[in-house]
Amino acid sequence: MVQTMSEVGPTFEGAGGDALPETVAALERLSWNYWWSWNPDGSSVFRDLDQEVWDECEHNPRRLLRVISQNSLMRMATDPVYIERVSRLAASFDAYMTAGAQVWAAAHAREITREHPVAYFCAEFGVHHSLPLYSGGLGILAGDHLKSASDLGLPLVAVGLLYHQGYFRQRLRRDGWQEETYNTIDVADLPLQLVRGDDGEPVHIELEMRGRVVRVRAWRVEIGRVPLYLLDTNVEGNDEIDRMISGHLYGGDRETRCVQEMVLGLGGVRLLRRLRLEPHVFHLNEGHSAFLTLELARERTERGENFEEAARVVRSRCAFTTHTPVAAGHDEFVAPLIERCFGEVYWQQLGLTREEFLNLGRVKEDDESELFGLTPLALRMCRSSNGVSRKHGEVSRELWNKMWPTRHVDEVPITSVTNGVHAPTWVSPLLRALYEERVGMDWTRVLYDAAAWSAAVELIPDEELWKVRRLMKKRLVAFVRERVYGARLQQHEPLAYAESARSVLDAGALTIGFARRVAAYKRWGLLLTDAERLRRLIMDAERPMQFVFAGKAHPQDQGAKLILQQMALWELDPEVTRRAVFLQDYDQEVARQLVQSVDVWLNVPRRPLEASGTSGEKVALNGGLNLSVLDGWWLEGYDGRNGWAAGEESLGETTEESDARDADSLYRLLESEVVPAFYERDEAGLPHRWVALMRHAIQTLAPAFNSDRMVREYTERVYLGNQ
Numbered sequence: 001m002v003q004t005m006s007e008v009g010p011t012f013e014g015a016g017g018d019a020l021p022e023t024v025a026a027l028e029r030l031s032w033n034y035w036w037s038w039n040p041d042g043s044s045v046f047r048d049l050d051q052e053v054w055d056e057c058e059h060n061p062r063r064l065l066r067v068i069s070q071n072s073l074m075r076m077a078t079d080p081v082y083i084e085r086v087s088r089l090a091a092s093f094d095a096y097m098t099a100g101a102q103v104w105a106a107a108h109a110r111e112i113t114r115e116h117p118v119a120y121f122c123a124e125f126g127v128h129h130s131l132p133l134y135s136g137g138l139g140i141l142a143g144d145h146l147k148s149a150s151d152l153g154l155p156l157v158a159v160g161l162l163y164h165q166g167y168f169r170q171r172l173r174r175d176g177w178q179e180e181t182y183n184t185i186d187v188a189d190l191p192l193q194l195v196r197g198d199d200g201e202p203v204h205i206e207l208e209m210r211g212r213v214v215r216v217r218a219w220r221v222e223i224g225r226v227p228l229y230l231l232d233t234n235v236e237g238n239d240e241i242d243r244m245i246s247g248h249l250y251g252g253d254r255e256t257r258c259v260q261e262m263v264l265g266l267g268g269v270r271l272l273r274r275l276r277l278e279p280h281v282f283h284l285n286e287g288h289s290a291f292l293t294l295e296l297a298r299e300r301t302e303r304g305e306n307f308e309e310a311a312r313v314v315r316s317r318c319a320f321t322t323h324t325p326v327a328a329g330h331d332e333f334v335a336p337l338i339e340r341c342f343g344e345v346y347w348q349q350l351g352l353t354r355e356e357f358l359n360l361g362r363v364k365e366d367d368e369s370e371l372f373g374l375t376p377l378a379l380r381m382c383r384s385s386n387g388v389s390r391k392h393g394e395v396s397r398e399l400w401n402k403m404w405p406t407r408h409v410d411e412v413p414i415t416s417v418t419n420g421v422h423a424p425t426w427v428s429p430l431l432r433a434l435y436e437e438r439v440g441m442d443w444t445r446v447l448y449d450a451a452a453w454s455a456a457v458e459l460i461p462d463e464e465l466w467k468v469r470r471l472m473k474k475r476l477v478a479f480v481r482e483r484v485y486g487a488r489l490q491q492h493e494p495l496a497y498a499e500s501a502r503s504v505l506d507a508g509a510l511t512i513g514f515a516r517r518v519a520a521y522k523r524w525g526l527l528l529t530d531a532e533r534l535r536r537l538i539m540d541a542e543r544p545m546q547f548v549f550a551g552k553a554h555p556q557d558q559g560a561k562l563i564l565q566q567m568a569l570w571e572l573d574p575e576v577t578r579r580a581v582f583l584q585d586y587d588q589e590v591a592r593q594l595v596q597s598v599d600v601w602l603n604v605p606r607r608p609l610e611a612s613g614t615s616g617e618k619v620a621l622n623g624g625l626n627l628s629v630l631d632g633w634w635l636e637g638y639d640g641r642n643g644w645a646a647g648e649e650s651l652g653e654t655t656e657e658s659d660a661r662d663a664d665s666l667y668r669l670l671e672s673e674v675v676p677a678f679y680e681r682d683e684a685g686l687p688h689r690w691v692a693l694m695r696h697a698i699q700t701l702a703p704a705f706n707s708d709r710m711v712r713e714y715t716e717r718v719y720l721g722n723q
C-alpha cells in the first residue's frame with residue numbers, strides 16, 4: 001500500500017528544532033492541513049503567535065512554526081486564553097475530519113466512495129496565497145471546489161502540478177511598466193508530504209516524453225478531507241530540461257506546456273493507479289488535463305481491446321468543463337510537436353496510426369491544417385461537457401457546433417454548471433460572525449435553502465449590516481495605505497511622497513473595486529473613456545467616489561502591459577492620486593481584502609466573453625454591490641434590485657460602438673443611481689436604501705453562487721451522470 005508521510009507522522013523541527021510545547025502542540029497538526037485557512041479562528045490563531053513574523057511568512061504556518069522565536073512561542077504557550085483557543089481549534093478540526101454519516105455526500109452520493117472517488121484534474125489550484133500554484137480565476141475556482149467537496153464529505157482526490165517557481169509576482173516600475181519576478185517555493189516550508197511506497201521510499205512514476213524517460217514524484221497536500229496530489233519532475237537523475245517542466249505556471253514555451261500537460265494527464269492517471277484508486281469519474285477541469293483520456297484508453301488497448309472499445313469505456317468515465325470562449329484559453333499544438341513529445345510508440349500502443357492519433361485533437365478529421373487541440377480532444381473523449389454559466393453553455397454550444405456539424409446548435413451536447421465561491425473562505429470574519437449570530441452556526445448549510453436564508457437575513461437590523469461595512473472599509477483603507485507605502489519605498493520614491501500614502505483614500509467615500517486580469521476583453525480602459533467625466537465623479541466635494549484597482553498582465557502580453565501602464569499613470573495625476581490606487585501583485589490575499597470591503601464591484605467585460613466570473617460573487621456574499629455588464633454569472637444573478645446592469649442588452653454595430661455605449665451607460669449609472677443611493681442618509685447617517693440593496697444582494701446571490709451549490713450540482717448532474 002502506498003502511504004504518505006502524514007500516515008507515518010511528519011516530525012516537527014520548528015523553533016530551532018525543538019518540539020512544540022505541549023500546551024500548543026496541536027498547532028503542528030493544524031499546520032499540515034489547509035482546513036485552518038477557512039476556519040474562523042484558524043488564521044488568527046497562527047497570526048497571534050507573532051503578527052510580524054506571520055506577515056513576513058506570507059501567512060504560511062509551516063514556515064511560521066520553523067522561524068518563530070522561542071520567546072514568542074513560549075509567551076503564547078503559557079497564555080491560558082491562547083492555549084484554550086488552540087484546544088478549541090484542534091477539537092473542531094478533529095470533529096471535522098472524523099464527521100461521518102452527517103455529511104451531505106453520505107446521503108446523496110453513495111456510489112462515490114474512497115476507493116471510487118471523483119478524480120479532479122486541473123493545471124492550477126488556488127487554495128491559499130501561501131501555496132502559489134494559481135494564476136487567477138481557474139485556480140481559485142479549483143481551490144474552492146476542493147474545499148466544498150471537503151465540507152460536503154464528497155470523496156474526491158485532486159491532481160495538479162507542483163511549480164517550483166509558481167506564477168510571477170508583479171512589480172510596477174515608477175513609469176507604470178509591469179515587471180515580473182519569480183520566487184522559488186521552499187518545499188520544506190510548505191505542508192507538502194512526499195508520497196511514499198510500502199518500502200518508505202518516494203514513489204516515482206515514469207513517463208516517456210521527447211524520447212527520454214522522465215521520473216515524476218508526487219506531493220500530497222491536505223485540503224480538509226480532500227487530498228491534492230502535485231506532480232513534480234524536479235527529480236535527481238532527470239535531464240535538466242525535464243526537471244524544468246515543474247518550473248513556471250504558464251511561463252514556458254509551447255513545448256513546455258505540452259509536456260506539462262502530459263505530466264498532468266498521463267502522470268496523474270499513473271499516480272492514481274499506484275494509489276490503487278479506480279475513480280468513479282475523472283473530472284477534467286479545463287482542457288489542460290485532456291491527455292488523461294489517452295492514458296485511460298492506453299491502459300485498455302494494452303490489455304487487448306481495440307481503440308474504439310477502449311474509447312467507449314473512457315468516455316463513460318470522463319467529464320469535461322470548459323472555462324472560456326476566448327481562443328487563447330484553448331491549448332493547441334502543431335502536429336510535429338505532438339509527435340516529438342509523445343513518440344510513435346504511444347499511438348502504436350493505442351492501436352492507432354499517426355493520422356488517427358492526430359485526428360483525436362482535430363475538429364474535422366483529416367484536416368491537416370488544424371492544430372491538435374485539447375478542447376476537441378476533451379469534447380470527443382468525455383461523456384459530458386459543460387460551460388460555467390448558462391450563457392457560457394450557450395456560447396460554447398455555438399463555438400463547438402462545428403464538432404457536430406449535422407446537429408442543430410441546441411442539440412450540441414454541452415450543458416452548464418454555474419461557478420460559485422467557497423463562502424467560509426471569502427466572507428469577512430466580521431460578517432461571518434454576524435451570520436453565525438443571526439442565521440446560525442450552520443449558516444453555510446442554511447444557504448442550501450434560499451427561502452430560509454432569505455428569511456433569516458431579513459431579520460438582521462440595518463445598523464448591524466452597515467456597521468460591518470463601515471468597519472471593513474476602514475480596514476481596507478488601512479491595508480491599502482500600508483501596501484502603497486511599501487510599494488513606494490520599494491520604488492525608491494522620495495520619503496515624503498512615500499509617506500503621503502498614509503492619506504490616500506477616505507473611509508467615508510463611496511469605494512469602487514476593479515480587480516481582474518489585464519486582458520483586452522476585460523476592458524480596463526472603458527472607465528477612462530471620458531477622463532473628464534470620471535474626474536468630476538471622483539472629485540465631487542460632497543459625494544466623492546474612489547477606486548481601488550489590482551490585476552496582473554500576462555508577461556508576454558505587451559498590449560495588456562500598456563493598458564496597465566496607462567492606468568498606473570492616470571492614477572499618478574496629482575488630482576486623482578488620493579482617490580485612485582493601484583495595488584500591486586493581485587493574489588488571493590489582495591482579492592480577499594477587496595471583495596470583503598468595497599461598496600461596489602465593477603466588471604465591464606466585452607460580451608459574451610466572460611464565461612462566468614467569480615470575483616463579483618465573493619463581493620455579493622459580503623454585502624457589496626455589483627455594477628456589471630450582463631454577462632457570465634451576472635446574467636443569472638441580477639434581478640433589478642440587487643445591483644446594477646451596465647450596458648444595453650443589444651450590442652452595437654462595431655466593437656467601438658459597443659464600447660462607447662457601454663462606457664456611457666456606466667457613467668450614467670454611476671452618476672444617477674450609485675452615487676445618490678450611497679449618499680442618501682437618515683439623521684443617524686444610515687443609508688437605508690443602500691442597505692436594502694445590500695441585503696437583497698445577500699439574500700438572492702449568496703445561496704445561488706456559492707461553491708457548495710456548485711459541487712452539489714456537479715455531483716448530482718455530472719458525477720452521478722443524471723444530466
Ligand SMILES: *Cc1c(COP(=O)(O)O)cnc(C)c1O
Nearest residue numbers: 136137516587588591613614615
Ligand atoms: C476570484 C479571483 C479571480 C477570479 O476573478 P474574475 O475576474 O471574476 O474571473 C481571479 N484572481 C483572484 C486572485 C481571485 O481571488
